[in-house]
Amino acid sequence: MSNIKKVLVVGGLISLMLAIFVGCGDAPAEGDEDKETIGLVVSTLNNPFFVSLEEGVEEEAEDMGYDLTVLDSQDDSSQELSNVEDLVQQEVSLILINPVDSEAVESAVTIANDADIPVVTLDRSSEGGEVVSHVASDNVAGGEMAGDFIVDELDNEGKVVELEGVPGASATRDRGEGFNNAIDDSDLEVIASQTANFNRQEGLSVMENILQAEEEIDAVFAHNDEMALGALRAIEDSGRDIMVVGFDATDDAREAVSEGSMAATVAQQPELIGSMGVEVSSDFLTDEEIDEYIPVELELVTE
Structure with missing residues (x-):
C-alpha cells in the first residue's frame, strides 16, 4: 500500500472515531434522566x-x-x-x-x-x-408500656417524676397521655412533671433541681432517652437509688439498660x-x- 493510501486510511479511521465520540457526548447516557x-x-x-x-x-x-x-x-x-x-x-x-x-x-x-x-x-x-x-x-401505647412497667416494678405505689418533651409536640402529648393512663388506677403519685425539651443537658439540669426539692423519688419516666440519660447522670451524682425509664432505645440507652443503670426504654425504630x-x-x-x-x-x- 502506498504512503498516500495509508494516510487516507488512517485519517478516515480517526475521523470515524471522532464522530462516534462526539455522537456519544450528544446522546444522554442511560440513567441520566431527571430524578424526582x-x-x-x-x-x-x-x-x-x-x-x-x-x-x-x-x-x-x-x-x-x-x-x-x-x-x-x-x-x-x-x-x-x-x-x-x-x-x-x-x-x-x-x-x-x-x-x-x-x-x-x-x-x-x-x-x-x-x-x-x-x-x-x-x-x-x-x-x-x-x-x-x-x-x-404509637406513642400512646409506648407511654402505657412505660407506665405499666413502673407500676409493676414499684408494686403499685410510689412517687414518680415525669420529664416531658418539647411542649406542643405530638410525641410529648401522646407519650404523656399513655403514661398517665397506665398509672391512673394505681397508687403512684406524680410529684413533679416538667419539660426538659427532649434534651440531655436539660434533663440533667431539671433533674438536679427536682432532686434538691424532693426527698423521696422512686422512679423517673422521661419522654425520650436523651432526657432519661441526663436524669440518670444527675441521680448518679446525687448517690440516690432511683429507677429510670426512657423512650426511643437509642444506643446509649440500650447500653445503660444492659449495664443495669437504667431500668428500661421503649424501643422505637x-x-x-x-x-x-x-x-x-x-x-x-x-x-x-x-x-x-x-x-x-x-x-x-x-x-
Whole structure:
C-alpha cells in the first residue's frame, strides 16, 4: 500500500472515531434522566434518634432512585418554616417533615400545600394543614408500656417524676397521655412533671433541681432517652437509688439498660420510620392508594 493510501486510511479511521465520540457526548447516557427530588426537614440532627431517622430516609431514597435534600431545623420552628420555603423554591416533588412542634408546623405545611407539594409527617404529627400520610410509632401505647412497667416494678405505689418533651409536640402529648393512663388506677403519685425539651443537658439540669426539692423519688419516666440519660447522670451524682425509664432505645440507652443503670426504654425504630416514609411517599407519587396513618411497632427493652 502506498504512503498516500495509508494516510487516507488512517485519517478516515480517526475521523470515524471522532464522530462516534462526539455522537456519544450528544446522546444522554442511560440513567441520566431527571430524578424526582424528595425533601426532608428534620427537627434536629443533634439527637441520635433523628440521625437514625435521617439515615433511614437517605438509604431508602437512594435504593428507590430519588434525589434527597435534607435540611436541619435545629429545634427551631422559625428555621423549620424557612427550610420548607427553601424546598418549595426548589420545587421538590414531596416534603417529608419531622416537626419541631406539632402546632407551629401548621404554617410550614400550609406553605407546601399552597405550592401543591404533598407532605408526609414523620414521628410527630401536624395539628393543621393537609398531610397525605403520617408515619410514626404509637406513642400512646409506648407511654402505657412505660407506665405499666413502673407500676409493676414499684408494686403499685410510689412517687414518680415525669420529664416531658418539647411542649406542643405530638410525641410529648401522646407519650404523656399513655403514661398517665397506665398509672391512673394505681397508687403512684406524680410529684413533679416538667419539660426538659427532649434534651440531655436539660434533663440533667431539671433533674438536679427536682432532686434538691424532693426527698423521696422512686422512679423517673422521661419522654425520650436523651432526657432519661441526663436524669440518670444527675441521680448518679446525687448517690440516690432511683429507677429510670426512657423512650426511643437509642444506643446509649440500650447500653445503660444492659449495664443495669437504667431500668428500661421503649424501643422505637427510627430508621424504619424514615424508610417507610420514603416508601409511602413513592406510593403517593406513583398514584397508589396510601393510608393516612402508618404505624411502626414498639417494644420494651429491659435487658
